[in-house]
């Protein structure tokens with residue numbers, strides 16, 4: 001399998017990928033998530049897509065979308081050629097697009113909403129956790145993507161707080177660690193520090 005960041009030259013595959021999106025949405029009965037070949041080509045040209053080939057044939061694709069000033073990232077449009085599913089291609093693409101997202105947008109929260117058990121498994125292994133939709137982007141641009149789903153009415157009835165999809169979120173692990181400094185005075189520590197040789201001892205410094 002060849003797996004790499006897509007480029008503008010891969011636009012020749014955009015039509016086929018959009019056909020796969022239509023076919024898989026029909027098969028899942030979720031309604032068609034509208035993706036035009038021009039949009040897919042644009043993702044390829046901007047270096048926001050991962051494309052895979054098996055034996056030189058197109059095998060799958062996934063791309064990055066950003067919301068809320070790039071503070072939220074979604075790995076969207078994961079699709080694998082129907083003839084070669086369940087052989088690890090989807091997992092490999094998702095891992096690659098996840099790595100690309102972490103590299104390009106290291107501070108962003110990465111999230112997704114899905115009804116796919118395969119995607120839930122892969123996301124869980126990548127470190128995503130299930131969350132309510134309140135933890136996800138509130139960007140209209142993201143939620144309008146649900147309009148073509150047959151469950152859109154359910155989403156709106158629930159004021160966009162829940163639907164049939166599971167929300168999943170990965171929060172960057174390299175967040176600043178908040179160190180709690182104990183309040184020594186409140187604990188009855190002596191008012192003046194006892195003199196000792198290690199003037200730069202950080203614990204002693206923070207107590208004074």
Ligand SMILES: CC(C)(COP(=O)(O)OP(=O)(O)OC[C@H]1O[C@@H](n2cnc3c(N)ncnc32)[C@H](O)[C@@H]1OP(=O)(O)O)[C@@H](O)C(=O)NCCC(=O)NCCS
Nearest residue numbers: 024078079080085086087088089090091114116117118121
């Ligand atoms: C979802 C999809 C991308 C998965 O691709 P894939 O190459 O078949 O996935 P993998 O072979 O890497 O499988 C990953 C895991 O999901 C599991 N899995 C795959 N298909 C599954 C299915 N239909 N039901 C349940 N589990 C499934 C695999 O067993 C594997 O789990 P494991 O490693 O614990 O055994 C592919 O089925 C597809 O293109 N579907 C249509 C588009 C789609 O639904 N996209 C997701 C939109 S959110």
